[in-house]
Amino acid sequence: MARERGGFCRPRGPQPTRHLLLGNVGPTPDAAALADLLAPFNGGHPPHITLPGGALGRTHCFASLSSPEAAAAAKAALHCACCASLGGRPLSLSFAEQRDDAPSDGASASDAPVVAVRTAAECGIPGLALLPGFVSAAEEAALLAEADAASHWQPLARRRVLHFGHVFDYETRGVGEPLHSIPPAARALADRIQGLPAAPAIDQLTVNEYAPGVGISPHVETHSAFTGAIVALSLGGTAAMSFRREGHTPRALFLPPRSLLIMAGEARYAWQHSVPQRKTDLVSPDGGAGEAEAVPRAPRRVSLTFRQVRGFPCDCSFPAYCDSQLAPLAPTRLALARMALKAPEGGVAAAAAGREGPAAEQQQQQGRQEEQQQAQQHSDGDDAVLAAAAAADPALDRQLAALEAQHVHAVYNAIAPHFASTRFAVWPRVRAFLEGLSPGALIADVGCGNGKYFGVRPDVFVLGSDRSEGLALVAARRLAPRPAGKGLRADVAVADGMALPHRPGCCDGVLCIAVLHHIASPARRLALLRQLLRVLRPGGRALVTVWATQQENMRKAAAAARTAARSGGAASLQQQQQQVQQPPPPSAAAASASQQQQQQQPQPLSPTPPSAAPAVDAAKGTVVFRRYYHLFAQGELDALVGQLGPQAALVDSFYDRDNWCCVYERVR
DSSP, rough: OOEEESSOOOOSSOOOOOOEEEOOOSSSSOEEEEEEGGGGGGTTTEEEEOOSOTTTOOOEEEOOOOHHHHHHHHHHHTTBBBOOTTTOOBBBBEEEEOOSSOOTTOGGGGGGGOOOBBHHHHTTTTTEEETTTTTTTHHHHHHHHHHHHHHHEEEEESSSEEEEEEEEEEETTTEEEEEOOOOOOHHHHHHHHTSSSOOOOEEEEEEEETTTTEEEEEEEOOOTTTTEEEEEEEEEEEEEEEEETSSSSEEEEETTTTTTEOHHHHHTTTTTEEOOOOEEEEEOOOOOOOOOOEEHHHHHHEEEEEEEEEOOOOOSSSSOOOTTTOOOOOOHHHHHHHHHSSTTTHHHHHHHHHHOOHHHOOOOOOOOOEEEEEEEEOOTHHHHHHHHHHHHHHHHHHHHHHHHHHIIIHHHHHHHHHHHTTOOOOOOOHHHHHTTTTTTTTEEEEEOTOOOOTSSOSEEEEEEEESSSSHHHHHHGSSSSSSOOOOSSSSEEOGGGGOOOTTOOOEEEEEEESOGGGGHHHHHHHHHHHHHHHHHHHHHEEEEEESSSSSSSSSSHHHHHHHHHHHTTOOOOOHHHHHHHHHSSHHHHHHHHHHHHHHHHOOOOOOOOGGEEEEEETTTTTEEEEEEOOOTTTTTHHHHTTTTTTEEEEEEEEEETEEEEEEEEEEO
16 A cells, blocks of 8 residues: 555546546545455455545545456446445446656646547548658758747747738637738748648748647637648647547647648548647657657747638538538637727626627637636625525525626626537546436436536436526537437536426436536525425435535635735635635625615615626736636535435535535435
8 A cells, every 4th residue: 555646647548557546435445445355356466555645535546456457357347336345335446547747737637638649540530641751950940040030929828929921810710911921931831832732822821839838729720711721830849739529539649840730621620629738748659559658848849830811701511610601700708808898887797697699608719728717706705694694685695696697607608618618528426426327317417518428328318407508509519410310318408507497306317517616605505406406306316516625736725815815814724715705796795785684675786896807818818707606615515415304315425626526315
């Protein structure tokens, strides 16, 4: 037995590994008992057990067996099996890998990279080609010197860019008027590229410079802006480019220096491509045999992207991804924020409180860093005071509902497609919950987001719902029939979790993942839990997850500490975190609650202060969106479930990845 040092992460591929993550083993796992349990699958020898070190509430450990085959046999036999040594709790098993190179820039284990292959043929995406060694070392040096001599570099959030021929406008995702002719060395290369099959008539060049660990977000080159193939030359350093498309397995392709990447047809029009923010890429060995190798990125990488400006609507064969056909572009987050900042006073608040238009619902992301979503705070308010006042006066409850509409629902509508494009990983504990349900089960996914849990079980039916029209639209895209009639067994609706339209007792299971912490008072949180209980049949179970005050990477806690410091507070860390938990502006909400207790007269919410609106961070080239959330203390979620009464029984409670989670069952 050992304490975790280098740590483990999710496997970087679908193949079994010799390491197992053992979940639901309790806060003080019996390593000897677990080793004895696994010994029959390991040739009779107890495997090595690694306990996680130093994190509050972790209820897992790792087992390292002699081979992937031994681990696969143990997983097949013991996953979801109730073990006497665990007090009858079901054991959750999944494959793991030892983390020999932790992701950089604060990435989590869920961001573990796909192993990059070395040829486009191995990548298997139609229209993708890679030509290694397309330019010589001397040509590379000349191209870099030519770019360095340019005087019109444009700084972005984490990289800088040059545009030749036409400027690419990151706010509109389109091209501007002709400007800065393509320089001689790059022009000679463009002429050479144009001799390749399927190459465009190049009249636009974008040069991107990347520092170590810096990448670019997933995107598809704007259909209406450019026609034909997109061609990119890598200079100075290596990178692994990731590709993903809904309903397909993610891929990655290794780009060596001086290699030319061509994206045409399906690869250009239907697959998102990106460069993940990592300092090291996992790359398959030459010849494809053996272990993947870790390839560090160089201090500097420069890419030259050659395109042809379109100037007419796109009529490609991928209308679902085409802004000229079925997927019109909405304003970017930066454009929306600029409009908001120019709006008359009160205009932003009015738009947020009312029903959002198609632009907000269809918000797309392109070439921007993830939005910085920060908690709203109000001064010295108290959650319990608000709860008591809301219970005593329905007017305050309506005010809290309006607060959620403005600082949760409106924000998610504004960021929906970008937010959804960053949420692909299926949590193992959610998967284990779904796999524990019977075939043919009906599951309500309340707050389904982008619908990533719709396809986990092909033999159940999932009814997804979300209060955000924008997220529901994203989830609905998963419902398109697959080839040979293999459509998802799912449907989605726009619905408020506080008033679900489902029949009572109709569901075998309910998911409510990362929703409850957006509800603004304990009374309203309890009401949401009652809604989930109402739609369950007797014996049906709900899984609920919420953000915890115990943050392993302490990002949220650090933000709270900064807030407390600005307020002059000398509170403990937990007290500082509690300040994050309070509802967002207007700060008059807490004062209103106190006045209502004294005067029994409702007070209106004051107009939204400017800080509640999206704001442009010109220095970083990003937009800041603030949303409300409440961080849950240990035992707080369990206590809420306990208030549901005799109809509900708490089945399980655990901490997982900065979240408190519980499973409760409808007893009758």
